[in-house]
Amino acid sequence: MKPYEKLDPVNAAYKFLDKYYPGCQCAILAGSVVRGEATETSDLDIVIFDRTLPSSYRESLIEFNWRIEVFVHNLTSYRQYFESDCERARPSLPQMVVEGIVLKDDGIIVSIKQEARTLLEKGPEEWPAKTIEMKRYFITDILEDLIGSSQREEELFIANTLAELVSDFVLRTNRRWLGTSKWTVRALKSYDERFAKEFVEVFDVFYKTGDKSKIIFLVDKILEPYGGRLFEGFSLGKDG
Structure with a gap:
């Protein structure tokens, strides 16, 4: 052979x-x-x-x-x-x-x-409210890093991290299975074809043109039903 x-x-x-x-x-x-x-x-x-x-x-x-x-x-x-x-x-x-x-x-x-x-x-176990709160905080942190960054080489990696965090957030808050690598977009399509298309498009626009506005709009839209961005008042591991 x-x-x-x-x-x-x-x-x-x-x-x-x-x-x-x-x-x-x-x-x-x-x-x-x-x-x-x-x-x-x-x-x-x-x-x-x-x-x-x-x-x-x-x-x-x-x-x-x-x-x-x-x-x-x-x-x-x-x-x-x-x-x-x-x-x-x-x-x-x-x-x-x-x-x-x-x-x-x-x-x-x-x-x-x-x-x-x-x-x-x-399906996977439902995320408790505390987990959703923590994920909102970390997404907010990375989103604001992206908004504030002016270094293209840094923005690429920030956007990659944000895409992973946000896709996981959408899937898990809807009690859907996660994916990694190529399986992320397949999991998103299995959840909602139209949303998956929008998700891919906003990141594709950023990678091609550097325009962050569509990513910012989409992430804020995703977080809004759960209280929006979170910074003030968040704590982790504090007693009492």
């Missing part, structure tokens, strides 16, 4: 399974190749369930000209990852399990998929 030739992703996943995990009880192929979103740099995400393993682990390999990320669990460790993923509002493993193509199953995958689906449908 020439270096640039690749097996079909499902075929490659089966071969990988036969080579490395022939005794596992269950295996799932997930990720962009399953969703029909694969690019030239996409890898294979494979989730393995093996009752003989003492603990879970993650490993990256290159096999059959594919970059492969393997997430390996015994029949209880995956629940700890389900729980921790949901606590941080980024349900990576539950999402992979729900969307994945089953490569092998000894009769356990139906119940595991149902566990994952139930968690995804429930």
